[in-house]
Amino acid sequence: MRYDFIFSGMGLSSLMILHKMIQSDLCSGKDILIIEAEKEKHNDRTWCFWEKGEGRWDSLLKKRWEQAYFVADDIKVNCLKDGYEYKMLESKSFYDLVLNEISQNDRIQVVHEKMVSFSEKEDFVWIVTEENHYEANYFFNSVLNKSEFIENIRYPLLQQHFAGWFVRSESAVFDDNKAVFMDFSVGQKGNTRFMYVLPVSAREALVEYTLFSPDLIAQGEYEIEIEGYLKSQGIAEFTIVAKEKGNIPMTAYPFWNKNSKRTLYIGTAGGWTKASTGYTFKNSDKLSDRVIGRVKVGKIDFRDFKKAERFTFYDSLFVKVLFGENSIGKNLFTGMFSKVSPEKILRFLDEESSIVEEIEIIWACPKWPFIKALFKK
Numbered sequence: 001m002r003y004d005f006i007f008s009g010m011g012l013s014s015l016m017i018l019h020k021m022i023q024s025d026l027c028s029g030k031d032i033l034i035i036e037a038e039k040e041k042h043n044d045r046t047w048c049f050w051e052k053g054e055g056r057w058d059s060l061l062k063k064r065w066e067q068a069y070f071v072a073d074d075i076k077v078n079c080l081k082d083g084y085e086y087k088m089l090e091s092k093s094f095y096d097l098v099l100n101e102i103s104q105n106d107r108i109q110v111v112h113e114k115m116v117s118f119s120e121k122e123d124f125v126w127i128v129t130e131e132n133h134y135e136a137n138y139f140f141n142s143v144l145n146k147s148e149f150i151e152n153i154r155y156p157l158l159q160q161h162f163a164g165w166f167v168r169s170e171s172a173v174f175d176d177n178k179a180v181f182m183d184f185s186v187g188q189k190g191n192t193r194f195m196y197v198l199p200v201s202a203r204e205a206l207v208e209y210t211l212f213s214p215d216l217i218a219q220g221e222y223e224i225e226i227e228g229y230l231k232s233q234g235i236a237e238f239t240i241v242a243k244e245k246g247n248i249p250m251t252a253y254p255f256w257n258k259n260s261k262r263t264l265y266i267g268t269a270g271g272w273t274k275a276s277t278g279y280t281f282k283n284s285d286k287l288s289d290r291v292i293g294r295v296k297v298g299k300i301d302f303r304d305f306k307k308a309e310r311f312t313f314y315d316s317l318f319v320k321v322l323f324g325e326n327s328i329g330k331n332l333f334t335g336m337f338s339k340v341s342p343e344k345i346l347r348f349l350d351e352e353s354s355i356v357e358e359i360e361i362i363w364a365c366p367k368w369p370f371i372k373a374l375f376k377k
């Protein structure tokens, strides 16, 4: 049997595309297969993103903030100006929404198998799992092949690695009107290290210790830092309700060069993760709209789906700078947030800024590391 569409991986990007295909009635009469290695979907990540006003995912939100602070030494800036809000949703609520939609369509099948390879033929894609093989007219691949970009000299790999505790306190210790986007008051230890705090109520918060660095640290170290940070905020009595950890690749590697007529790399595997921030949710939202546009038109060819543009260049430079001199992150971000109005920075990170705004932002960063990285290019 040949499927119309096959998805490898049933995570954010695949489910986002499937949700929109179902909503746009693009699945009726189509046979669709999802190949997912894991047996069950857990509440395995908390997704946050900024957005102005009402948005498409509002009904799933666990919390939204009108204030989110950048903190370092003597500066504290609310990053949410000009109508921006910071929004948070738990992955489980998103998975449940889409899995429920999928269960109502008997031509969408899910198999729990590990994909091992695929190859594009003249008029179909051949996909091999550990147990079976399948054929598809079009194939969406979200399985990340790390060996492609680890130790790539041209595109250095920074990692956004973090561990977080969901903590609950008996007393009201958090101000749940205020999230902390980046708190650089923690020791840098030669890296770019900061704390991220998302209070969902006066008694509960997600507190994450995050690094942008080439190498990981021991699991115990993240936890010592979280405990120390909570103490420094006067929070000594709390219970750890749950834990989260992650490692998001920050690389300007052009994943999209492998897109072909019938195969589209999606999610992190398709370069949908912004290299300079690790944020993927909003990009997945934008780029899945582009996928739907192509599927609607009917004549699908994914070869030109995504290309390098000026923001790819900025991301690549940023990663190179922090990879080469990992300790300057705090100065770099402090320079930006103390000299440029935050809504411009958010627009820049959303790749919606003007060239004039981009020059202003680049000008606010330490110049010498960027000049060196530029010449290294």
Ligand SMILES: Cc1cc2nc3c(=O)[nH]c(=O)nc-3n(C[C@H](O)[C@H](O)[C@H](O)COP(=O)(O)OP(=O)(O)OC[C@H]3O[C@@H](n4cnc5c(N)ncnc54)[C@H](O)[C@@H]3O)c2cc1C
Binding pocket: 008, 009, 010, 011, 012, 013, 014, 035, 036, 037, 038, 044, 045, 046, 047, 048, 049, 113, 114, 115, 116, 142, 143, 144, 244, 245, 246, 247, 248, 266, 267, 268, 269, 278, 279, 280, 281, 282
């Ligand atoms: C803890 C955590 C928190 C994050 N927080 C944010 C955030 O706040 N904001 C944001 O924008 N981004 C965030 N991210 C980054 C990004 O949004 C997520 O990593 C996102 O899930 C990436 O989507 P994806 O579709 O590429 O991959 P995934 O959602 O990881 O989906 C890939 C799927 O493929 C399956 N799979 C893997 N190998 C195989 C195989 N060989 N065969 C079959 N199936 C396979 C996996 O089991 C998985 O289900 C976070 C990431 C993590 C880990």
